[in-house]
Amino acid sequence: MTSLERPAPAELVERINRLRHRRRAYIIAHNYQVPEVQDIADFVGDSLTMARAAAKAEAEVVLVCGVHFMAETAKLLNPDRTVLEPDPHAGCPMADMITPKELAEAKSRHPDAAVVAYVNSSADVKAMTDVCCTSANAVAVVQSIPPERPILFVPDESLGEYVAEKTGRRNIILWPGFCPTHHRILAEHIEARRSQRPDAEVLVHPECTREVRHMADFVGSTSQIIRRVAESPRRAFIIATELGVCHTIRKQNPTKTILQVSRLADCPNMKLNTLEKVLWSLEDLVHPVTVPEDTASAARQAIERMLAIS
Numbered sequence: 616m617t618s619l620e621r622p623a624p625a626e627l628v629e630r631i632n633r634l635r636h637r638r639r640a641y642i643i644a645h646n647y648q649v650p651e652v653q654d655i656a657d658f659v660g661d662s663l664t665m666a667r668a669a670a671k672a673e674a675e676v677v678l679v680c681g682v683h684f685m686a687e688t689a690k691l692l693n694p695d696r697t698v699l700e701p702d703p704h705a706g707c708p709m710a711d712m713i714t715p716k717e718l719a720e721a722k723s724r725h726p727d728a729a730v731v732a733y734v735n736s737s738a739d740v741k742a743m744t745d746v747c748c749t750s751a752n753a754v755a756v757v758q759s760i761p762p763e764r765p766i767l768f769v770p771d772e773s774l775g776e777y778v779a780e781k782t783g784r785r786n787i788i789l790w791p792g793f794c795p796t797h798h799r800i801l802a803e804h805i806e807a808r809r810s811q812r813p814d815a816e817v818l819v820h821p822e823c824t825r826e827v828r829h830m831a832d833f834v835g836s837t838s839q840i841i842r843r844v845a846e847s848p849r850r851a852f853i854i855a856t857e858l859g860v861c862h863t864i865r866k867q868n869p870t871k872t873i874l875q876v877s878r879l880a881d882c883p884n885m886k887l888n889t890l891e892k893v894l895w896s897l898e899d900l901v902h903p904v905t906v907p908e909d910t911a912s913a914a915r916q917a918i919e920r921m922l923a924i925s
């Protein structure tokens with residue numbers, strides 16, 4: 616039995632359920648969380664739909680089970696609520712691959728460029744950005760920028776390269792950031808799964824390498840991959856993104872065969888959140904996320920510009 620199949624300890628779940636009502640807490644979880652955390656969440660989705668769902672909920676406390684930039688995004692869209700993260704050490708290495716100082720230097724090298732930042736970035740970086748994007752809307756965001764204007768795309772080189780391929784734009788300046796988890800997915804992993812099920816549809820996240828992306832039948836964000844499996848007439852699917860997403864897909868499609876591309880596609884940061892930490896978080900109202908107001912208002916504008924586009 617893999618850890619993905621471990622049943623959630625009933626007592627922990629019961630204590631979380633009692634406390635969440637007392638605290639008037641709304642629990643949001645990312646598609647990459649461990650199954651038992653996804654299963655106790657009020658909402659499971661990608662970073663943006665999580666933050667938007669929280670904004671609509673009647674709650675005093677928003678508990679974000681994801682990584683730090685997701686908790687920051689939730690705070691930006693829920694400024695008057697207490698936003699908590701179960702483990703403050705759950706960061707995203709890709710988001711850390713660009714600092715505000717590095718972005719300031721890059722902007723001074725490309726003063727005419729529009730800065731597009733993937734949501735996988737800090738609030739400080741978002742605040743220095745013209746517009747944000749997610750993996751679901753990056754193509755639309757880039758297409759909204761006049762074709763003659765250069766674009767500085769940060770921090771994910773793979774997503775930026777995918778967008779350049781889709782839009783045919785040659786004036787996108789890429790930043791050399793990457794997701795260590797998605798880059799661990801190799802062409803040979805897809806080949807191995809394909810030899811198991813040659814009829815399977817190959818679904819790939821745009822954070823994967825070019826070689827892997829070019830083997831895909833479908834490239835999309837986690838929400839797009841989840842939707843595609845539900846809508847596709849095929850019976851088997853190879854899922855080339857972080858393995859947590861297979862939990863939702865299997866729950867929604869019990870009669871389809873879901874092949875996780877590789878056990879290596881595991882984000883250790885996402886997996887820092889556990890039911891125990893969720894409980895501690897609700898007991899002690901830890902760990903609150905704060906974003907200084909001047910940073911928050913600039914970062915919020917970059918997110919709102921994105922929301923106006925897609």
Ligand code: CIZ
Pocket residue numbers: 645660661662663734735749750751820835836837838
């Ligand atoms: O925006 C997100 O939630 C991320 C990081 C991935 C995705 O494709 O949903």
Ligand code: SF4
Pocket residue numbers: 647682706707708709710735794795796797857882883884885
């Ligand atoms: Fe960051 Fe990659 Fe983990 Fe997502 S899967 S949180 S991009 S390291």
